[in-house]
Amino acid sequence: METLDINGHPVRKWQIGASTFLAYPEAGARLMNWHLTLADGSYRDVIHWPEDADLGNIAKVRGGNPVLFPFSARTFDKGEIGYWRTPEGERLPMMTHGYCRQGKFEVVTEHDHGFTASFVPSDECNEAYPYDYTFSVRYRFEQLAIYVDYQLQNHGSTPIPWSAGHHFYFALPWHEGSTRADYQLHIPAKKAFHQDGEGKLVPVKDFSETASFDDPAIVDLIHCKLKSNEVRFGPKSGEEDIAIKIGDSRVPSEWTSVVSWTMAEDSPFYCVEPWMGPPNSSGTKKGLHFVDAGATSVFSVEVRLA
Numbered sequence: 457m458e459t460l461d462i463n464g465h466p467v468r469k470w471q472i473g474a475s476t477f478l479a480y481p482e483a484g485a486r487l488m489n490w491h492l493t494l495a496d497g498s499y500r501d502v503i504h505w506p507e508d509a510d511l512g513n514i515a516k517v518r519g520g521n522p523v524l525f526p527f528s529a530r531t532f533d534k535g536e537i538g539y540w541r542t543p544e545g546e547r548l549p550m551m552t553h554g555y556c557r558q559g560k561f562e563v564v565t566e567h568d569h570g571f572t573a574s575f576v577p578s579d580e581c582n583e584a585y586p587y588d589y590t591f592s593v594r595y596r597f598e599q600l601a602i603y604v605d606y607q608l609q610n611h612g613s614t615p616i617p618w619s620a621g622h623h624f625y626f627a628l629p630w631h632e633g634s635t636r637a638d639y640q641l642h643i644p645a646k647k648a649f650h651q652d653g654e655g656k657l658v659p660v661k662d663f664s665e666t667a668s669f670d671d672p673a674i675v676d677l678i679h680c681k682l683k684s685n686e687v688r689f690g691p692k693s694g695e696e697d698i699a700i701k702i703g704d705s706r707v708p709s710e711w712t713s714v715v716s717w718t719m720a721e722d723s724p725f726y727c728v729e730p731w732m733g734p735p736n737s738s739g740t741k742k743g744l745h746f747v748d749a750g751a752t753s754v755f756s757v758e759v760r761l762a
Contacts, residue, residue, distance in 0.1 A: 457568055465511040468566065473599030478505070481573040483514045485561045485593035487521040490602065492761075501627035502698070502761070504725040515558030518719065519625045523556040523593055525575070525606065526585050528621035529715075529735030532655025540584075540738040543617060548584050550738075553623070555581035561593070570596040570603075588612035589747075601760040608747050608754075615746040617738060620755055621713075621731030626698065628669060628726040631691065636669040636721075641689040641728065643714050645679035655736040668692075669726055674716045678734050680743075682708050688762065689728060697762040702730045704756070711743030730757050 460467045460478075467488065470477040478488040489505035505519040515522070531550040533539035540550045559581065561573035572594040577585070588611040596603040610616045629635055644665055649657040660677065667674050669689075685708045690697035702708050715729040732755050733743010747753045 457566060462511060467511070468571065470569070470597050472569065472597055475502075475597070475599050477597045477602070479571065479595065480511060480514065481563050481566065481571050482561055483511065484557050484559055485523050485573040485575070485595075486514055486517075486557075487595060487602070487604075489520065500630050502630075504625045504627040518723075518725070521604075521625070522553065522623040523559075523606075524553045524621040524623055524731070525556045525591055526554050526618045526620060527735075527738060528619060528729075528731045528733070529553060530651065530655065531736050532739050535654035537655070543615070548586075550584050551580075554620075555584070556591075556593075564592065569598070570594070587614075587616045589616055601758060604757050604759075606755040607752060609752045610747040610749055613749050615748050617744055617746055618753075619731070619733040619737035619743050619745060621715075621729055622757055623727060623729050624700075624759065625725040625727055626689075627724060630696075634691070636726070638691055639669045639689065640666055640692050641669060641674065641687075641716060642666045643679045643687050643716070644683040645714070646681035646683060647679075649678040649680065649734060650676065651678065651735050655739050657734055657736075657740060657742070676717050677715065679714045679716070680711055680734060682712055682714070685712075687714055687728065687730070690762075699758075699760045699762040700728060700730055701758040701760070702756075709743075711737070713743060 457470050460469055468479050474493050477490050480486045490503040492500045509517045530537055530552050531540040533541045533547050539547055541547050560576040564572040564574050575591040590609040592607045594605040606620050648660040648663040652658050685702045687700040688697045711733045713731040713734045717727045737744040
């Protein structure tokens with residue numbers, strides 16, 4: 457591991473076999489880029505990172521893996537966006553995707569295969585999420601895989617609600633001359649939803665477990681009730697898949713979600729996002745998890761080149 461000074465920002469670099477990983481632990485615990493050095497000396501991005509990224513405003517950068525905590529996406533209270541209601545009935549503000557994308561972290565450990573960083577809540581976050589806790593992000597890198605653990609420790613006397621998630625910006629397409637139409641996504645889900653303007657989950661009746669990445673129907677689609685904890689995507693030829701494994705149970709908890717999203721038809725990325733639950737879990741109570749007083753919970757995800 458080495459530290460690079462990029463415009464005054466301490467970016468870490470890991471070289472493990474053919475894989476190179478870049479991360480900025482202090483700024484949102486952000487994994488920035490993962491790329492491979494191929495046999496002919498060329499590069500292939502696995503995790504997209506834009507060349508013109510502003511590291512001083514990392515929350516706005518569309519790349520890497522933003523950390524979504526304490527809740528993923530948009531929250532609502534009685535149909536009004538930007539709020540949530542605690543189990544005790546208190547109405548509080550809540551930013552979209554929470555406070556870690558733009559949050560400060562302290563490095564706990566860093567070594568030749570990764571790092572662990574602990575979130576330092578801002579005053580704004582403390583107002584919106586008034587609990588006594590430690591939230592940490594742990595990355596471990598291998599030549600063909602990354603492992604990420606979100607750990608929430610409850611230091612208080614009451615249960616803490618949470619429903620965190622990942623926002624992986626996968627580079628797509630990754631073969632020269634190919635398009636999104638040459639790639640497919642397989643998510644073994646029984647149900648799919650969209651979120652409406654009041655935070656409710658609207659069922660999607662006609663969806664397929666396997667879909668082409670050029671299908672507009674999968675943009676911002678929430679896949680739930682997974683039949684397996686593994687999601688795969690890659691070329692339609694069946695080679696060079698990327699596999700995402702959520703947790704250790706063969707079948708995840710009922711409302712574990714995977715969201716497929718991209719910004720535009722010509723964006724150089726497609727996001728495949730494993731979440732603990734669907735958006736607005738605090739309002740719908742679907743996919744809302746609790747950490748008991750004095751306890752610790754972990755949400756684990758593996759991304760592997762299959």
